[in-house]
Each structure stands twice: as C-alpha cells, then as structure tokens.
Amino acid sequence: MNNRNIPKIVIDRLPWYLQTLNQMAREGLSIVSSLVLAERLDITPAQIRKDLSYFGEFGKQGSGYPVFHLMDELQTILNINHIWQVAIVGVGGLGHALLNYHGFARHGFETVLAFDNHPNVIGKQVAHLVVQDITHLEDQLRKKAIKIGILTVPARQAQIMAERLVSGGVLAILNYAPITLHLPPDIQVQSMDPVQSLQRMTYFLPR
Amino acid sequence: MNNRNIPKIVIDRLPWYLQTLNQMAREGLSIVSSLVLAERLDITPAQIRKDLSYFGEFGKQGSGYPVFHLMDELQTILNINHIWQVAIVGVGGLGHALLNYHGFARHGFETVLAFDNHPNVIGKQVAHLVVQDITHLEDQLRKKAIKIGILTVPARQAQIMAERLVSGGVLAILNYAPITLHLPPDIQVQSMDPVQSLQRMTYFLPR
DNA sequence: TAGATTGTTAATCGATTAACAATC
DNA sequence: TAGATTGTTAATCGATTAACAATC
Numbered sequence: 001m002n003n004r005n006i007p008k009i010v011i012d013r014l015p016w017y018l019q020t021l022n023q024m025a026r027e028g029l030s031i032v033s034s035l036v037l038a039e040r041l042d043i044t045p046a047q048i049r050k051d052l053s054y055f056g057e058f059g060k061q062g063s064g065y066p067v068f069h070l071m072d073e074l075q076t077i078l079n080i081n082h083i084w085q086v087a088i089v090g091v092g093g094l095g096h097a098l099l100n101y102h103g104f105a106r107h108g109f110e111t112v113l114a115f116d117n118h119p120n121v122i123g124k125q126v127a128h129l130v131v132q133d134i135t136h137l138e139d140q141l142r143k144k145a146i147k148i149g150i151l152t153v154p155a156r157q158a159q160i161m162a163e164r165l166v167s168g169g170v171l172a173i174l175n176y177a178p179i180t181l182h183l184p185p186d187i188q189v190q191s192m193d194p195v196q197s198l199q200r201m202t203y204f205l206p207r
Numbered sequence: 208m209n210n211r212n213i214p215k216i217v218i219d220r221l222p223w224y225l226q227t228l229n230q231m232a233r234e235g236l237s238i239v240s241s242l243v244l245a246e247r248l249d250i251t252p253a254q255i256r257k258d259l260s261y262f263g264e265f266g267k268q269g270s271g272y273p274v275f276h277l278m279d280e281l282q283t284i285l286n287i288n289h290i291w292q293v294a295i296v297g298v299g300g301l302g303h304a305l306l307n308y309h310g311f312a313r314h315g316f317e318t319v320l321a322f323d324n325h326p327n328v329i330g331k332q333v334a335h336l337v338v339q340d341i342t343h344l345e346d347q348l349r350k351k352a353i354k355i356g357i358l359t360v361p362a363r364q365a366q367i368m369a370e371r372l373v374s375g376g377v378l379a380i381l382n383y384a385p386i387t388l389h390l391p392p393d394i395q396v397q398s399m400d401p402v403q404s405l406q407r408m409t410y411f412l413p414r
Numbered sequence: 415t416a417g418a419t420t421g422t423t424a425a426t427c428g429a430t431t432a433a434c435a436a437t438c
Numbered sequence: 439t440a441g442a443t444t445g446t447t448a449a450t451c452g453a454t455t456a457a458c459a460a461t462c
Contacts, residue, residue: 007429015406020387033443041387045443046431053445061444062438079409086405093304098401100300103385107402147412148405172408174401178310180227180248188411190404194305194381195314198293198355199222201379201395202286205354214453240419252419253455260421268420269462 006054011078013051016041018074025067033064080108087113087146087170089161090153091121091131094176098150099127109148113140117157134161141168150174162189213261218285220258223248225281232274240271287315294320294353294377296368297360298328298338301383305357306334316355320347324364341368348375357381369396 034045059065117134149165158177172188241252266272324341356372365384379395
C-alpha cells in the first residue's frame with residue numbers, strides 16, 4: 001500500500017477497469033491476472049498493478065485478482081457502493097433521452113428530480129418523473145440533499161444553472177453544455193461535449 | 208516551431224482552446240495574451256505558449272495572439288476548416304436528440320445519414336433525415352465516402368456496429384455505448400459514457 | 415524608447431515501465 | 439515443490455513550468 005497522494009489520472013482509470021471487470025464477470029471469469037486485464041485494456045500490466053497498489057493489496061501471487069472481490073473493492077474506492085440520487089436540469093431532447101436511459105439506475109445513479117423553465121414541459125411526466133419548475137430548483141435539491149446534478153440546458157443558460165445547482169448544495173456536475181463552467185475549486189465537473197470529441201479525432205484523419 | 212512528434216495530450220487541449228477563443232471573440236476581444244487565456248482556462252500561460260509552439264508562431268511579442276487568426280490556425284491544425292459529413296447509427300432517444308442538435312452543423316459536422324434496425328423507425332423522418340435500414344450501412348457509407356460515425360446503439364450491438372462502420376470506410380467513431388470498442392489501431396475512437404464520468408466524480412464526494 | 419509578451423531552453427515534476435524479490 | 443503472478447522499487451520516459459533572450 002502506498003500512502004502518497006493519489007494521482008487524479010489513476011482515479012480516472014478506475015471506472016474503466018470496473019467496466020471491463022464487469023464484462024469479464026459476465027463472461028464467467030472469476031480470476032484475472034494483471035496481464036490478461038491489461039491485454040483487454042491495451043495497457044501494461046505494471047500500470048494496473050501500480051494503480052491498484054495505491055489502494056491496497058487485492059491480488060494473490062501466482063493466480064491474480066478475484067474478479068468479484070476486485071469489483072467490490074473498486075466500487076468502495078470510487079464511493080459507488082450505495083445509491084446516489086441525481087437531479088437533471090433541462091428536459092429538452094437530451095434531457096428526455098437521459099431520463100429514459102436505464103444505465104444510470106443500473107449503476108446506482110437514481111434520477112429523482114427533473115427541472116425545466118419551459119411551460120410546455122413543466123408538469124409533464126417524462127419517464128418516471130414529473131418535470132418541475134426551475135424556480136423550485138434550490139429548494140428541492142436541499143430538501144432531498146442531492147449532491148449530483150446533470151446539466152442539459154442550452155449553452156447560454158449553463159453557467160447560471162450550474163451556479164444554482166451549487167447553491168442548492170450540489171457538489172458534482174455532469175455538464176452536457178458546450179461551455180467551460182467556472183465554479184469553486186471543490187466542485188467536481190465532468191464535461192461531455194461531442195463537438196470537442198469529434199475535433200480531437202479529425203486531427204488524425206487524412207486531410 | 209518544434210518538429211518533434213506532437214503529444215496526444217496537446218491535441219486534446221486544442222478544441223478547448225478553440226472553444227474559449229470562440230467565447231472571447233463573441234465578447235469582442237480581438238487580441239489575447241497567453242496570460243489572459245490561461246487565467247480563463249485555469250492553466251499556466253507557459254503551457255499555452257508551448258502547446259502552440261508545436262505548430263508555429265502565432266503571437267506577437269508585446270501584445271499577444273490575434274484572436275481570429277489564432278482560431279483560424281487552430282481550425283486548420285485540427286483539420287476542421289471544411290465540412291465533415293457524419294453518419295449516425297442507432298436512432299433511439301439519444302440518436303433522436305443528437306439528430307436534432309444544431310451544435311454539430313454549427314461546428315462543421317453535418318449529419319447526412321441515420322440508420323436503425325427497427326421497423327418502427329426505418330423510413331421515418333427524424334430532423335432533416337429519413338432513417339435508413341441498417342442493412343444498407345456499408346453501401347451508403349462508401350457511396351458518400353463518410354469518414355466519421357456516431358454510435359448510439361445499445362451496448363450489446365455496439366462492437367458489431369463499430370466493425371461495420373469500419374468496414375464501410377469510417378475512420379473515426381464517437382461512441383456513446385458504454386463498452387470499450389476493440390478496433391484496428393488506426394481507427395480513432397472517443398467514448399462518451401456518462402456513468403464513467405459520474406464515477407470519476409463520486410470518488411471526491413463526502414462518503 | 416520602455417514596457418510587454420512571445421517562443422524556447424533547461425530544470426522540474428510526475429507518470430509509466432521494467433525488473434525482481436516475495437509469496438501464493 | 440515448480441510455476442506463476444503479485445506488490446514495489448528504481449529507472450525511464452514524458453509533460454509541465456520557470457526563466458529569459460528576442461522582439462514587437
């Protein structure tokens with residue numbers, strides 16, 4: 001076990017390890033060596049062993065890592081060994097799609113609140129939720145002690161809505177708006193901008 | 208100018224610089240120093256200057272970088288100074304949302320083909336496109352010489368559909384399915400898995 | 415010119431990898 | 439036991455940053 005500060009990039013890889021272990025478990029694998037896992041992820045076995053060693057000793061010399069046990073450990077490390085309730089702000093096309101997406105619940109993220117500012121949507125049922133008026137945002141977030149928000153509003157509203165999420169007590173924001181949010185440093189943000197992702201690939205395409 | 212191989216991580220930052228320059232241009236800024244840009248991005252000015260120096264000399268000592276010129280240069284570097292045609296595979300909720308998203312066209316990515324395998328959707332008009340039967344995928348991709356695909360199918364179909372995109376000549380895939388695709392090394396892949404992004408944040412939340 | 419900022423070098427910092435003793 | 443694989447150290451590799459001469 002290594003007690004130094006854990007590099008952010010190591011944390012970023014853990015969900016990816018977990019996803020692959022999930023797949024392997026479904027394929028019936030019960031033990032996996034760092035070598036086999038590394039081949040699947042196309043990285044070096046040393047990196048996997050080093051990454052895991054920041055958190056403990058999860059393997060057995062001679063055989064490898066018990067798949068289910070390692071998954072459990074990763075879930076504990078990532079703080080996803082319980083249900084997180086999530087609020088969605090912005091119920092346009094993308095908000096609709098995310099509310100209907102079962103992957104969140106399947107992985108322990110339960111969407112429990114949905115907000116919009118448009119009269120046509122407020123009060124409507126979308127998937128399992130009734131869309132609420134954005135004016136109630138902070139109140140409702142506080143009342144349910146929501147710590148995670150998903151932001152699916154147009155770019156021009158995103159910064160203000162992000163700030164409102166934060167003042168409602170939210171500590172982590174999954175941002176689908178194509179802007180860079182400016183928030184206090186203790187607020188976690190992950191941005192999902194498909195245009196930026198496309199632009200990261202075109203560089204490598206033949207001109 | 209620096210002629211060594213350019214680190215991938217530098218390429219990854221360029222779309223982000225471009226997005227911020229866009230914002231600044233809209234705010235009326237015509238010249239920006241590495242210091243001002245760095246404050247906006249919350250990185251060091253040295254990193255910006257070093258990153259840009261891989262590609263040329265775009266600034267003026269004493270003043271900084273002309274915003275529009277730098278944007279032009281970045282667009283050329285990223286290979287986005289022309290329209291890219293894009294195909295979408297999978298017209299479920301997310302596919303619908305993306306077809307209706309104007310951000311792609313606004314940034315030079317034109318969705319020109321949409322495919323699904325479900326009779327209820329095939330032949331239907333969604334946004335500006337008529338959804339085609341997936342059986343025609345490779346033919347249509349070849350016919351239109353499409354190089355970029357967006358994958359919005361369920362996880363269990365994603366690997367096969369990715370392979371079909373590749374055999375249709377696609378070289379870059381924006382993958383929304385929550386699996387790791389295994390494709391030839393010359394194929395560009397960017398994955399957008401909201402669950403993984405959430406899991407990268409929960410680590411930092413109070414338990 | 416004086417002040418400001420670039421482009422670039424060299425130093426620093428941090429992450430990845432190879433190698434191997436420990437051990438299942 | 440013999441073979442295999444971990445956890446960890448140390449070496450390597452690569453990226454970031456500070457500093458400054460060049461120059462607008």
